[in-house]
Amino acid sequence: MKKLYILFILAGAFLSACSDFLEKAPITSPESGGYLASEEHLTSYVNFLYTGLPTLETYGMGVFGEEKNSDNILAQNYERRLNGELQESNGGSKEWEKGYKGLRDANYCLHNYAVPEMNETDKILSLKGEVYFFRAYWHFYLLTRFGSIPIMDDLWDEHATAQGLQVPATDRGKVAKFILEDLDTAKKLLYPRSKYKGLRVSQEAALILAMRVALYEGSWEKYHAGTDFAAATNASTEFFQTVITLGDELFTKGLKLNKKENDPFNAKDGGEAFAHLFNQYDLSDISEAVFWKKYSISGGLTHGLSALLSQGTVDNSGPAGLSQSLVDNYLYDTGLPIDPADDKFKDFNRTFEGRDLRLIQTVMHSDCRFKADSDSKPMKVEIRTDENKDEVVPPYLLAGDNQRSITGYHIRLGLDPLFNKDKKGGETALPIIRYAEALLAYAEAAAELGNGTCEASILEKTLQPLRERAGVTYVAPTEIDPNYPVFSDQYTLTPILQEIRRERRAELALQGFRLDDLMRWRAGKLIQNQRGKGAYLGKEGVLYRAFSTDQADELDKITLTADKWMDPLAEWLPAGYQFNTDRDYLLPIPLNEINLNEQLHQNPGWRK
Numbered sequence: 001m002k003k004l005y006i007l008f009i010l011a012g013a014f015l016s017a018c019s020d021f022l023e024k025a026p027i028t029s030p031e032s033g034g035y036l037a038s039e040e041h042l043t044s045y046v047n048f049l050y051t052g053l054p055t056l057e058t059y060g061m062g063v064f065g066e067e068k069n070s071d072n073i074l075a076q077n078y079e080r081r082l083n084g085e086l087q088e089s090n091g092g093s094k095e096w097e098k099g100y101k102g103l104r105d106a107n108y109c110l111h112n113y114a115v116p117e118m119n120e121t122d123k124i125l126s127l128k129g130e131v132y133f134f135r136a137y138w139h140f141y142l143l144t145r146f147g148s149i150p151i152m153d154d155l156w157d158e159h160a161t162a163q164g165l166q167v168p169a170t171d172r173g174k175v176a177k178f179i180l181e182d183l184d185t186a187k188k189l190l191y192p193r194s195k196y197k198g199l200r201v202s203q204e205a206a207l208i209l210a211m212r213v214a215l216y217e218g219s220w221e222k223y224h225a226g227t228d229f230a231a232a233t234n235a236s237t238e239f240f241q242t243v244i245t246l247g248d249e250l251f252t253k254g255l256k257l258n259k260k261e262n263d264p265f266n267a268k269d270g271g272e273a274f275a276h277l278f279n280q281y282d283l284s285d286i287s288e289a290v291f292w293k294k295y296s297i298s299g300g301l302t303h304g305l306s307a308l309l310s311q312g313t314v315d316n317s318g319p320a321g322l323s324q325s326l327v328d329n330y331l332y333d334t335g336l337p338i339d340p341a342d343d344k345f346k347d348f349n350r351t352f353e354g355r356d357l358r359l360i361q362t363v364m365h366s367d368c369r370f371k372a373d374s375d376s377k378p379m380k381v382e383i384r385t386d387e388n389k390d391e392v393v394p395p396y397l398l399a400g401d402n403q404r405s406i407t408g409y410h411i412r413l414g415l416d417p418l419f420n421k422d423k424k425g426g427e428t429a430l431p432i433i434r435y436a437e438a439l440l441a442y443a444e445a446a447a448e449l450g451n452g453t454c455e456a457s458i459l460e461k462t463l464q465p466l467r468e469r470a471g472v473t474y475v476a477p478t479e480i481d482p483n484y485p486v487f488s489d490q491y492t493l494t495p496i497l498q499e500i501r502r503e504r505r506a507e508l509a510l511q512g513f514r515l516d517d518l519m520r521w522r523a524g525k526l527i528q529n530q531r532g533k534g535a536y537l538g539k540e541g542v543l544y545r546a547f548s549t550d551q552a553d554e555l556d557k558i559t560l561t562a563d564k565w566m567d568p569l570a571e572w573l574p575a576g577y578q579f580n581t582d583r584d585y586l587l588p589i590p591l592n593e594i595n596l597n598e599q600l601h602q603n604p605g606w607r608k
Helices: 003-008 013-018 037-054 062-069 092-113 120-144 172-187 201-224 236-250 270-277 305-310 324-328 357-362 436-448 456-461 463-471 496-506 514-520 549-554 591-596
Strands: 073-075 289-293 321-323 429-434
Touching: 037 092, 037 120, 062 073, 062 305, 073 591, 092 120, 120 172, 120 201, 172 201, 201 236, 201 289, 201 429, 201 436, 201 514, 236 357, 236 436, 270 357, 270 429, 270 463, 324 496, 429 436, 436 456, 436 463, 436 496, 456 463, 463 496, 496 514
Parallel strands: none
Antiparallel strands: 073 321, 289 429
16 A cells, blocks of 8 residues: 555656645554544544635635735735736646645545445434535636546546556536536535534535536636637536526525624624624524634634734735725615716725725725724824824825735725734634525526526525615616626626626625636636726825825825826736736646646647
8 A cells, every 4th residue: 555655646746636645644544444434533534624625824814815816906916827927837736736635635535435334324424425525626626727627536546557647637517517416415415504503514505516616617618618718518508507406405495694683793784794704703603604614712723814904914925905996896875886987986985985885894994993902093084184193094005015005995804803912813704605605696697597687586586685785775787887897808798797797796805706707707808908906096185185294205106097096016017917818717737747647638828
């Protein structure tokens, strides 16, 4: 067995799923005859599988900082993929290694599973279901990054030879169907959410992940049809219908949005109920948090997000800020879209007046505190005078290092209302899978099946409750918003699809969805030759005048557009992001994998 492991390691990163794990002593040895044959061993191993899922990092932003890979966050340390800077030699190595490590770990468990059928309790079967969930999760991780991939449906250790490694990639559509089959198996074995209050994956989590997979592949196959990125067969209609079928099953499970009326933390309005999904310590009693991760000082697991947010950080690797386009995405509370060209939005404070409450909870604005210390002053954007100078606290446009906002917009979502200088670590929970995502997926799939339209009743049970929770009057989408961004020259959106995409961006901001959405929608036009902008900083505006006169020289060094909006990436991206629409929708398969496995072929556009 040891010789086999050595061969496997030497085989290279194609099977890198084993690399880290094999350096650790196993729980017990397969040769002992009792390996993964008991509930204790199985529980221990499956708990280990959870460590690869999205997290909040000890020293970083974790999930909340990911969206500098999209148009939601502008970062001085910008995403190289968006600028077409990745190289074939190493552009996808980290992701390939991570994905196949996750698959290897899951398959190792399934391959060595040795619980006799007579001893398979409901708990053991649910644990087995969790392993199928993780195998599906990692195949989907790879699908979104590389498209067609070799399916790892068994433990490749058993044939780790040059000949055994000749595994062809499976067409992306078939990969998606394999993932859905694994999730169906998982669903049938898993406990419902109520068993562990969302702290472990569940039937409902498997259903929502399956909806995510089917929606992703359906829209990819629709919008990339006829390109080098297309699946062998366009089965988009079948995948969209799968979303509807899964959603109809999910709707019988009794999940609810967290609203003012049922919020366990006594929210004063729907916006605060939404915020409580991200700034509380225990989400057990919020069924919308279908799957979430708990942090606690007493439990020995904390994160660095609370400290970073309390300092104004958006990207822990350098100055950054939320984009103006994200701010412009949110509706008025009347249900109508804004006109970004309206002069009133040059006033930082008026930008937040009468808007979707999710904007209020996602972006820092006047009267919000960064932290709970009694001497901590809330942000206050006001024309500075001798009388109020001690109270005015503008965004950190002139701060040093990572605390500096390059757009004027800091993150409020996830800000711990109890965090102070004496806390030893962050304890706010991380929602990983939410019921809200399922509502959005259902609405989008229904509209795609209806060629951009769908029954009013579907929107009334999906979009309407999300908007009403956010304090937005629901208005049935009937007219095109002329100010809504253009995603592509290859297609136009109906009013309903516009509003579904708007709603998705508002509801899922800073939760790691935006890049995948842009890729599956073939939305290169939103990226290519664009670089985003920040808040208005004209000298007559309140944001500029919130700083003292002796800071004017530093303020005047900030690059602005011709009409005085902050242009933070002009120096680094003078022509905007150089996203290559003939290549960058997928990452390159690592060259060492292609050299090892002669049946692999490089993704489109990467071979010069």
